[in-house]
Amino acid sequence: MQELFPSSPLQARRAARVLVDGLNDMVLDYAVPEGMEGVVRGSRVELPLRNRHATGTVLQVVEDGEWEGQLRPLARLVADEPVVSPVLMDIAEWAARYYAVPVEQMIRCIVPEPVRQERHEEKTRKVVVLVQMPDDEKMNKINARAPRQASVLRYLHASEGRREPLADLGGTPALNACRSLEKQGFVRIEEEAVHRDPAGKEEFALSQPLQLNEEQAAALEAVNRAVDARSTKPLLLQGVTGSGKTEVYLQAARRVMDAGRGVLILVPEISLTPQTMARFKSRFADIPGAVAILHSAMSDGERFDEWHAIRKGRARIAIGPRSAVFAPVQNLGLIIVDEEHDSSYKQENSPRYHGRDIAVLRAAMEGATIVLGSATPSLESLHNAHTGKYEMLRMDHRADGQRLPLTRVLDMRTEAKDKRNLGILSERLRMAIDDRLHKGEQVILLLNRRGFARALQCPDCGYVAECPHCSLPMTYHATENRLICHMCGYRAVVPNRCPECHSDAILLEGYGTQKVEMVLQRCFPGARVRRVDADVTARKGALSAILHEFRGRRIDILLGTQMISKGLDFPGVTLVGVLNADLGLCIPDPRAAERTFQLLTQVAGRAGRGDVDGEVIIQTYSPQATAIQFARHHDTDGFSESELALRQQFAFPPFTHLAVLTVRSEQEELARFSIATLYKRLRAALPPAVEITEPMPAPIAKAHGQFRFQCIIKSASSRLVADTCSKEIANLHHGEEITVSLDIDAYSFL
Numbered sequence: 177m178q179e180l181f182p183s184s185p186l187q188a189r190r191a192a193r194v195l196v197d198g199l200n201d202m203v204l205d206y207a208v209p210e211g212m213e214g215v216v217r218g219s220r221v222e223l224p225l226r227n228r229h230a231t232g233t234v235l236q237v238v239e240d241g242e243w244e245g246q247l248r249p250l251a252r253l254v255a256d257e258p259v260v261s262p263v264l265m266d267i268a269e270w271a272a273r274y275y276a277v278p279v280e281q282m283i284r285c286i287v288p289e290p291v292r293q294e295r296h297e298e299k300t301r302k303v304v305v306l307v308q309m310p311d312d313e314k315m316n317k318i319n320a321r322a323p324r325q326a327s328v329l330r331y332l333h334a335s336e337g338r339r340e341p342l343a344d345l346g347g348t349p350a351l352n353a354c355r356s357l358e359k360q361g362f363v364r365i366e367e368e369a370v371h372r373d374p375a376g377k378e379e380f381a382l383s384q385p386l387q388l389n390e391e392q393a394a395a396l397e398a399v400n401r402a403v404d405a406r407s408t409k410p411l412l413l414q415g416v417t418g419s420g421k422t423e424v425y426l427q428a429a430r431r432v433m434d435a436g437r438g439v440l441i442l443v444p445e446i447s448l449t450p451q452t453m454a455r456f457k458s459r460f461a462d463i464p465g466a467v468a469i470l471h472s473a474m475s476d477g478e479r480f481d482e483w484h485a486i487r488k489g490r491a492r493i494a495i496g497p498r499s500a501v502f503a504p505v506q507n508l509g510l511i512i513v514d515e516e517h518d519s520s521y522k523q524e525n526s527p528r529y530h531g532r533d534i535a536v537l538r539a540a541m542e543g544a545t546i547v548l549g550s551a552t553p554s555l556e557s558l559h560n561a562h563t564g565k566y567e568m569l570r571m572d573h574r575a576d577g578q579r580l581p582l583t584r585v586l587d588m589r590t591e592a593k594d595k596r597n598l599g600i601l602s603e604r605l606r607m608a609i610d611d612r613l614h615k616g617e618q619v620i621l622l623l624n625r626r627g628f629a630r631a632l633q634c635p636d637c638g639y640v641a642e643c644p645h646c647s648l649p650m651t652y653h654a655t656e657n658r659l660i661c662h663m664c665g666y667r668a669v670v671p672n673r674c675p676e677c678h679s680d681a682i683l684l685e686g687y688g689t690q691k692v693e694m695v696l697q698r699c700f701p702g703a704r705v706r707r708v709d710a711d712v713t714a715r716k717g718a719l720s721a722i723l724h725e726f727r728g729r730r731i732d733i734l735l736g737t738q739m740i741s742k743g744l745d746f747p748g749v750t751l752v753g754v755l756n757a758d759l760g761l762c763i764p765d766p767r768a769a770e771r772t773f774q775l776l777t778q779v780a781g782r783a784g785r786g787d788v789d790g791e792v793i794i795q796t797y798s799p800q801a802t803a804i805q806f807a808r809h810h811d812t813d814g815f816s817e818s819e820l821a822l823r824q825q826f827a828f829p830p831f832t833h834l835a836v837l838t839v840r841s842e843q844e845e846l847a848r849f850s851i852a853t854l855y856k857r858l859r860a861a862l863p864p865a866v867e868i869t870e871p872m873p874a875p876i877a878k879a880h881g882q883f884r885f886q887c888i889i890k891s892a893s894s895r896l897v898a899d900t901c902s903k904e905i906a907n908l909h910h911g912e913e914i915t916v917s918l919d920i921d922a923y924s925f926l
C-alpha cells in the first residue's frame with residue numbers, strides 16, 4: 177500500500193482537477209507527477225483516496241499557484257491519449273447541466289463500462305511473415321537439421337507474403353522453430369490485434385452505388401455541399417418510405433470517408449433494423465473493418481473492441497442506437513440520424529437525454545454536418561425547419577417504383593362486436609387474415625399501446641372525455657373516482673352515460689397482447705402465431721431470433737406492439753392489421769396524435785414490399801381522428817400543419833418545454849408530502865411565467881409497489897427549470913425511502 181501511494185506529497189508544477197468516480201460529482205485536486213505529462217482534460221486516472229484506490233476523470237489541468245497546500249500525486253494515467261475527447265467532455269458538462277444530472281453520469285454514457293474498467297485487454301495473436309527465403313543450399317541444410325523450420329518456411333513461401341497466424345503453423349512447437357528462423361533473419365514474428373466483430377463471420381458482398389434519381393441526386397448534392405463548407409446547420413431530409421434515403425446516406429458517407437473524415441450513423445435499434453447495418457457493411461466491404469457496429473446486445477468484449485477500433489481511427493464509420501451518439505469517431509465529418517422522429521432516441525431513465533438533440537449539439541461543436549432523416553419528421557424538427565434553424569430537403573416519390581398499399585379504416589363502432597372475439601378482432605379483419613393464410617402469405621398485427629392509462633371512451637359513438645383546457649384525453653383514477661387531466665391538473669366527475677349518445681357502455685379498458693394471442697389461436701387454430709412484447713424483448717437475442725424465424729416464414733402471424741413496426745421489411749408480409757389505433761390516442765400525452773400518425777404512416781409505407789400488393793387494415797373507434805385520416809392518405813404535410821396549429825394554441829412542445837417532476841415511494845403519505853413540499857418551494861423560486869401544475873397522482877398511480885406523484889412544468893426555457901429543480905431537490909434532504917426524478921423535455925408523462 178505504502179509504495180503504491182507515496183505519502184510524502186509532491187512539490188508539483190501542475191495539478192489535475194479530478195472528478196472522482198462514485199463520489200456524487202466531488203472534484204479533488206491531485207499533483208501531476210513527473211513522467212505523467214500526458215494528463216489532460218478527459219484523461220482517465222487512478223488516484224489514492226484516503227487509503228484506497230479510486231478512479232476518476234480529469235476535468236482540468238491547472239498550473240502552479242492555482243491550488244493551496246500540498247497535493248497527493250496521481251497514481252497512474254490509464255491510457256496515453258485522453259479517453260474522453262475535449263468535445264465529448266464539453267458535451268458531458270453541457271448535458272449534465274441541461275438534464276440536471278451529475279457530470280459523472282454523462283461520462284458513464286460516453287465511456288462504456290468495459291472501457292472504464294479496462295476489464296478486457298485487447299486480444300492479440302502472434303502472426304508470422306516471411307522476410308526472405310534461404311537459398312537452395314541453405315534450405316537443404318535446414319531441412320536436414322530442423323525439418324519443422326523447413327516446413328514453416330515452405331508454408332510461408334506458398335502463402336505469398338501473407339501474415340500467417342502462428343496457430344495455423346502448429347502452435348507452441350512451431351513457435352520455437354519460428355523464433356530460431358527469426359534469429360536467422362528469415363521470418364518476423366508480430367503481435368496482431370484480434371478483433372471481436374459483433375457481425376461475426378457473416379460475409380458482406382461489396383455492393384455498388386445505385387444510379388440516383390433526380391430527387392436523390394438533389395438531396396445528396398445538398399449534403400455534399402454542406403460537408404464541403406463544414407456547415408453545421410442541420411439538414412432535415414423528409415423522404416417518404418422507400419424514397420431511397422439510405423442510398424443517399426451511403427453515397428454521402430463514402431464521400432466523407434474518401435476525404436479522410438469519420439461518419440456516425442444513429443438508428444433506432446440495431447436488432448430491429450439489421451438491414452441498415454448490412455447495407456453499410458456491404459457498401460464498405462472494400463475497406464475491411466471500416467464499419468463498427470454498436471448495439472445493446474453486444475458482449476463486453478465486443479463493445480470494448482468496437483470502441484477502441486473507433487477511438488483509434490481503424491473504424492471510421494460507427495453505427496448504433498441512441499448511446500452511439502457518444503462514439504469516439506475521429507475527425508467527424510457527418511452525422512446521420514435515421515428515423516429521427518423515433519421516441520427511442522429519448523432515454524427513459526437517468527440521464528434522460530435525447531440522442532437526436534445531443535447529435536445536433538455534437539455536430540455544431542465538431543464542425544460536422546448532420547442529416548436528420550424520416551418519412552414522418554418530428555414536429556420539433558419540422559418547426560425548426562419552418563423557423564429556418566434547419567434546412568429542409570425532400571424526396572416525395574418512392575425510388576423502388578412500388579405502389580403504396582391500400583389502407584382501409586374499419587369503424588369499430590359499426591363493425592359487429594362479436595362477443596366471441598372480445599371486441600378485439602372485427603369480422604372483416606378476421607376474413608382478411610384467413611384469406612392471406614390460405615394463400616401462404618404472412619400477417620403482422622399491431623397493438624398500439626403505451627403504458628396503461630385508462631381513458632374514457634364510448635364504444636358506441638367514439639366520444640372521448642377530454643380536458644377543456646388542453647384538448648387531451650383525461651385519465652380515469654379509480655381511487656378518487658375522478659377524471660384527471662395530466663397536463664394541467666383539471667379534475668372532472670365521471671359521467672355514467674355518454675354525453676353525446678347517452679349510451680351507458682362507457683369505460684374503455686385496454687387489453688394486452690396475451691388476450692389477443694388467445695383470440696388468434698381460437699380463430700386460426702392451425703396458424704403459427706408469435707407474440708413480441710416487453711417480456712420477449714427483455715431477453716437478449718430473443719427478438720432477433722423471432723424476426724429471423726419470421727423472415728424464414730416459419731411464423732404466420734407476428735403480433736406485437738409498435739416496436740415491431742420499425743423493421744417492417746418482410747417480403748412475405750401482405751397484410752398489416754392495426755388492432756386498436758385509438759388506444760395510443762387516449763393517453764395524456766401531447767405527442768399521442770403525432771405518434772399514432774407516425775406509426776400508421778410507417779406501417780402503411782412498409783406493408784407489401786414483395787411482389788404481391790400489400791393491404792393495411794386499421795381498426796378504430798375514432799375514424800375521424802386527424803392522425804388516422806391524414807395517415808390513411810399519406811399526408812404528412814397536412815397532418816403537421818394541423819397538429820402544429822393545435823400545439824401552438826395550447827402552448828405545447830415544440831412551442832414550449834415540458835418537464836415532469838416525479839416522486840415515488842412505497843409510503844403513499846411520504847410521497848404526497850414530499851411532492852407538496854417541492855411544489856411549494858418551486859412555485860416560490862420559479863418566475864410566474866413558468867407554469868407548474870399542483871401535485872397529482874401520476875396516470876400510472878402505482879407501479880412496482882411504489883406510489884407515484886407528479887407535477888408538470890411548462891416553460892420557455894429548460895435551463896431555468898433544470899437549475900431551480902436541481903437546487904430544490906438537493907435541499908429536500910430526502911431519505912432512501914423516496915425517489916425524486918426530473919425528466920427535462922419529457923417524452924412520457926405516465
Ligand code: ADP
Pocket residue numbers: 386387388389392415416417418419420421422423575576
Ligand atoms: P427509405 O430508407 O427511404 O425508406 P430505402 O433506402 O430503403 O428507402 O430504399 C427503398 C428501396 O429502393 C430499396 O430496395 C433500394 O435498394 C431501392 N432504391 C433506392 N434508390 C434507388 C435508385 N436510385 N434506383 C433504384 N432503386 C433504388
Ligand code: ZN
Pocket residue numbers: 634635636637638639674675676677678679
Ligand atoms: Zn357515445
Ligand code: ZN
Pocket residue numbers: 643644645646647661662663664665666
Ligand atoms: Zn388540461
